[in-house]
Every structure is written in C-alpha cells, then in structure tokens.
Amino acid sequence: MRARTLSRRRRQAEAGWQGLAASPRPVIYLGMGSCGLAAGADDVLAGTRAYLEEREVDAEIVKVGCIGPCYLEPLLDVQMPGRPRLSYSNMTAELAAKTLDALLAGEVPKRHLAGHFGDDDFDGVPRFADQPMLKHQVRIILRNCGIIDPEDVDHYLARGGYQAIERSLRMPWQDVIEEVQHSGLRGRGGAGFPTWKKWLLCRQTESEQRYLICNADEGDPGAFMNRSLIEGDPHAVLEGMLIAAYSIGASRGYVYIRAEYPLAIQRLRSAIAAMKKLGLLGEHILGSDFSFDVTVKEGAGAFVCGEETALIASIEGRRGMPRTRPPFPAVSGLWGKPTIIDNVETLAALPPIIANGPDWYAGFGTETSKGTKTFSLVGKVRRTGLIEVPFGTTLRRVIYDIGGGPTKDFKAVQTGGPSGGCLGEEFLDTPIDYENLAAAGSIMGSGGLIVIDRDTCIVDTARYFLSFTQDESCGKCVPCRVGTGHLVGILDAICAGRGELADLDRLERLARVVKGGSLCGLGQTAPNPVLSSLKYFRGEFLEHIKEKRCRAAVCRDLVVYRIIPDKCTGCERCVQVCPTGAITGPRAEAHNLDPDKCIKCRSCYEICRFDAIAGDAIVIESRGQHAL
C-alpha cells in the first residue's frame, strides 16, 4: 500500500502558524515547562489573564515549553501586531502587568527584555538567539522547545513535523536503517552504542512480535534533558518512535517514564491522542502496511530501571532487577521477544536525520561522535538551563561562554551523573565526546553537567553519589549491594574527620571490586565518582584525613560558625532564626554564638548574608581558614 501524506493538514497548519505570527491581536507566549512553573510561571499566567480581562484586551495566550535558559524564567513573550515577538525574563505578575501596560501603549520597555524573535534588527534590541547562552548552541533536537505549543499538533506539523515518517514509509526499512547508520547516531542514554547496529540485530531476529521502548526513565539526579524535551516537543519523540518502530518492525511500543514527571506524562498522553486522530497511530498508519501503537508506562521510582533489562522486568510487572546479558534485549527482551530500548533524545534525533539527510547530521560533531547533544547545565554556574551543542564543543565553551562561568572559582564539572566523575580545570579544553570523557575517567552519561566551585567539597560530592547508588542498588548482586555500602562508610568517616590514610587504598581496592564484579551498569559505574575524585582531587581527601580540614567548609564535623564582631550590627535577625538559641546578644551589640549549642544548620549564615546591613558578619570556617 502506498502511504498517504498529511500535506493538506500541514498546509492548513502552516497557514495557522503564519497567521499567529501575523496576528492582528497581541499574542502572548508563556514558558510553562516544569522549570517555568518552579520559577512562578503560574502566577505570571494568572496575573496576565487578570490584566487582559480587566483592560478588556483581546489577546491570544500560547503556552509553550522551556526554551532552555531556565535562569531567565519565568519568561513572558509578547508579540504586538506588526512587531516581532519580544521576550521578557524573570517576570512576576506585577512586572507582567507593567510590561503589558507599556507595550499596549506602543512603547518597548527595555527592563527585563531578553531579546526578540525576529530576523532583522529591531529597535536596537538583540535577537533572543544572540543571547550569550544561546548563540553558541546548535538546536536540532530542541528546535521546537519553547517555540511551539506542545499540546497543539498543528504547531508541530507547521514546523515540518511528521514529514520524516512520511518519507520513511516510502522507503524500505533497510534504507531507513542505512540512513541512520550514515548519520552516525549513537545511543544518547549514556553508553553511546551505534543505534543502527542494535536495530539491525533486532530486525534480523526471527519473531512474529517485536517491541520498541522509549526510555524516559531519566534517573540521573541533576539531569532533566528528557523531561524538558518531552514537555516542550512530545511529537518529536513520538515521531522518532514511529521511525524506529517501522525500521525494526515493531507493532507495539512503550514509553517508560518517571512518575516524577507528571507534566511530561500529560503532554505525552495528549500528543498520543492527537496522533490517533490524524491516523499516525494504530492500524495502517497513513494508509501504509505499518501498524503501531504506543502505551505510556509510568515508572514507580527505581533508578535501576533505567538499565534496560531492569526496565523490561518493571514493564512485565516484576521487581525492576537487571539480569545478565547476553541475550541482549534486541534478541530476547520484553516477554522474550526482540526489543529495542532507545533513549528519548536518540528518538527525537531521528525526524531531523530522516528529513534533512544523514550527511547533514553527520556534518555536526567529531569523527566518532556525530551530531549534537543536549546537556543540563546546572550547579554553581551563572546561566543554568538546558543546552544543545555539537559534539566536540569544549567544556570551557559550555561552562564559560554558554554558562557564563562558575559563580565562584571553578573547581570541577561533574559529568555522567552517579556513573560519571568530576573533571577539574585541566579538562576544560577537552572537546566533549564519548571517547574523550571516557579517557578522562568520566562518562558522557545522559547529559548532566553539574558545575562545582570552591564552596563544594569533593569528598562530600563523592559521598553524595555513592549514597545515591547505595540507596538505588537493587540488591541482586553482592559487589554492588555490599560494596557501595562500604564505600559510603569509608567516605562518611573521612567527611567526619575519622578517616585514616589507609582508607584511600581501601577505597581504591573496593572500587575496583565493585566495578569489576557487579552485574549491571549501575554497580559497574558506581565507583566512578570516587575513583575520579581520588585521581584528580586527592589533595582534598588528604586534607580531610591529615589536617581534619574541609577547605570548602561543607563537612559539618570539620567546621565552626563564627560571628565577626566588627561586622555584626546586632540586628538580632540571626537570633530569631537560630533554632537552638545558640546566638544571643543584646540588640545593637555584636552577638555571641555559642559553639556548643550550634548545630551548624546555616540559618544564621543565610539570613546574615541576606540582610544588607549586617552583611557577612557570620562566617563558616574550617580550621582557621576563611572558606566562605
């Protein structure tokens, strides 16, 4: 059967999209991703609605996903008739009202103005895409995020959506796999296995049934690429699933997604409903011989379910515990049938690859790592958010040019989540690709980049990751279950000032055992944070052990809180927040802090810094050294 296309509907959608850009009414775009909501986008939306109602302004409100620079959220974009869309950052309901007042009066308020979305120069306002955070990015996967309404399939169609599946259905499956091979696409879940290879293995395994699973169980703490992508452009992921399912010959698919992402789940469900209406799911998709259906499976909170065999066990209704491989899921997976598990980002890369051709895609990136990669750039960096850069971009470019540099002195960047490692200054000029990060003792992982500055303790960070993996170890194999516990125990002792020199050898020995002896990727990579920290930041471990000093003043047992009498104005704010009555003193006189009563909760430190009058009268020190 020859597949029909959606061209008529697409033409309508394009007309609608152009109509929106040329609307005679003001159009207001609000970033309503989870990060926007966390920053208060709900208030801005309510305030904007109330404002429009009160002034009887006829305007259209479009809710979009996250455009990436989360530190600018909540973002309110306003497009006045005949003018480009202007983006206003860090809005509140009151600021939104003020901004709208000015815009409706024909002015262009410059306060909070982050840029415009037009092509040409507009009134001296920079283009949004020229924002320092955006200008070094290449947005292929994130092309629609923050631009379109994720709940409106016409927006996706108008931007070229579902053309790639139309094209795929006109090709034999072998050709689709070949194009993916030529694009050089590697699995974005972390391991970086060539996507086409496992597809071919699956397709060539005889079976009457094959399955496709989209792995959206984004478990790495500090990483949110998949959440943001699904929230902002769910159809891109689902179109990718269609292409993958067609290539491997799967008629059933699952999206396995974390329950912690309620908004992403809702967006997926609404996108699936829209696809069904368009004949993009179900029997004979677009009139072809290809039939496919998708079910959303909510995870129930287990990090190990990101591992493919554990994920399969979880879908089958069992405890999410991994098993030995081979057989690989591509041969024997869900209910014993050949199954492909692809990461959200891998799938979302497929539509642009098929639509624009593999050579175009392979034009980005390095010799071994083609295309682009999204990263969540977070931690102690000035501009936080979601970014997309070609492979081969250096860490320095990402952290300094895109991220605006660390908030204080750079110490390290943590890549690869609990399976990765901390890389120090000497790696800043390393081009990011799978091989380089592995050679440095870390991994690409799913794409979390957490910047750490001098106020973050390396030993504490290693302990944090190990406690995480210990908590999340499923308990099936001994090296992981028992080994991670012992690693945490040793790190606890070092952080508490009870460490001894021999502990460093113990850590390294044990780490090798856990790495070599564990059943699945969770245990095999769990020691990476310790090993890389020991390798590059051994000095900090030694300080904790020999001098009982934590230079970042993080490890509680090694620090004291002190009031600097010369700086204390006696405002009593710290007295009010201290939960144990450790701080006393008459008003207007320098206060007194009783170290025996102090539980080091940090409340006083925060309130002191917050108060412009008292300033930095409270310090946290470790062994006489000013650290904060």
Next chain:
Amino acid sequence: MAAVTRPQPELDDLPASSPPIDPWAQIVQGFDGNRSDLVPVLQRAQSLLGYLPPDAVRRVARWLRLSESEVFGVATFYAQFRFTPPGRHRLRVCLGTACHVKGGVQMLETLERRLGVGTGETTADGEYGLERVVCLGCCALAPVMTLDEAIYGQMSVLKLQGILDARTHT
C-alpha cells in the same frame, strides 16, 4: 517518632469526592488482569486511597492470581509505594545533585525541625507528610521543593520560613 497511624480506611471507604461507583471496580477499570498490569493497578490503588493498605495488596494479589508476598515484594521494591497513610499535604524536598550542591539539605532539615518529624514521616495532626526525592528535574532552579502540586524553585531557608509562616498564620 512523631508519625501517627491513623485508622486505615477500607477499600469501600473512599473520599467523598470520588464518583459513587465501587472503588474496587475503579481500581481495576480498564485493565485485563495480566501480570504486566500489576504496577499500574497498584499505582491506581494508591492514587485513589493515598497509600496501599494491606487489604488493597490482598485484593490486587487475588485479582492477578499472584501470592500476596509476590505483590508486596514488587510494591516494596519501588520507592513510589507507601504503606502508611499520607499527610493531607505532601511536602517533597529535592536532593538531586544540583539541589545537593546548592543546599537542598538545609530545606529538609528546616522542615524536619519546624514540623517535628523525620523524613518519610507525617506530622501528628496528619497535616504534612515530609519526603525527600532524588531529582524533580528542575535542576536549573535548585534547590527545589514541592508542596502538593506547587513547585518552588531557588529556595533558601529564609524563603522556606516565609512560606511556612504564611501557612501557619492563615
């Protein structure tokens, strides 16, 4: 421990807001009774009952023709399932990596002190349940916490005290 055990509601004793149909029917509605329905059915039961009382585990087991220990084994494997009644309001503090390096643990400790409960417990009046989660995926706005459906980003002890004060004074 300040946690309390409130009388456990039976399956038939659902919140008044739910539609007047047999709650059990509502829990299994749309499922075929396959093994793979186990986790989704438990999720539905928990969303309707607030937690998984022993009776729910028993009935799910019978419905899927599995042993109770098998069902309980699956339920306890996943962090999402709880076996004690939740508080009326759900406080979740994120301790993902970004929140960890930005001081999320202070939010948790402040809440523990203010509410007089440990993490994973419910206040004596049943008002608040305090949980820690590993990553809500709003890392760019760390530290993050949620109160019921509302997400709060860029938290500080001060901001948290403000939120708590506003709630206790109303």
